[in-house]
Amino acid sequence: MGEYAPVAKRFLIAFVAGCIAVPVFHQSLLALFTAIGTVSAAPYSSAPAAVTGLPQVVSRALLGGVYGVALVILLERLVPHRSGPAFWIAALGIGAVLPSIVAWFIIEPIKGQPLASGGDPTQLGVALATNAAWAAGTAGIYSFVRLLWAP
Numbered sequence: 849m850g851e852y853a854p855v856a857k858r859f860l861i862a863f864v865a866g867c868i869a870v871p872v873f874h875q876s877l878l879a880l881f882t883a884i885g886t887v888s889a890a891p892y893s894s895a896p897a898a899v900t901g902l903p904q905v906v907s908r909a910l911l912g913g914v915y916g917v918a919l920v921i922l923l924e925r926l927v928p929h930r931s932g933p934a935f936w937i938a939a940l941g942i943g944a945v946l947p948s949i950v951a952w953f954i955i956e957p958i959k960g961q962p963l964a965s966g967g968d969p970t971q972l973g974v975a976l977a978t979n980a981a982w983a984a985g986t987a988g989i990y991s992f993v994r995l996l997w998a999p
Contacts, residue, residue, distance in 0.1 A: 861920075881978070915943075935991075
């Protein structure tokens with residue numbers, strides 16, 4: 849493993865952070881939006897996901913892990929020090945926009961739904977907000993674990 853160990857460790861931490869951030873941050877904010885009547889989504893859904901057959905919350909968590917690796921790669925390229933306002937602004941921006949674009953233009957059409965939630969501003973805003981919450985959680989967990997388990 850040698851020279852690849854640090855990269856593999858960072859990617860493992862990023863994957864786990866992304867997985868954990870889905871139920872803790874993304875789904876919690878989605879539950880709040882549902883509770884106040886903004887959307888009628890089903891947070892923490894145990895209904896089988898169309899592609900994997902796993903409960904939707906598990907499928908989303910695994911996808912959050914994959915996105916977590918991508919987020920960390922981008923953050924480490926853009927803000928290598930993992931601290932300060934630039935890090936958090938980049939995490940929120942990347943995390944809000946990139947997963948939302950994938951959902952709007954790839955996942956939703958595969959599911960037979962209209963592109964970009966049909967342009968519904970509420971749906972678009974909820975997607976951006978929940979994905980930003982996921983990204984903040986992922987970045988925070990990742991940074992915290994890296995501090996404990998350096999380098």
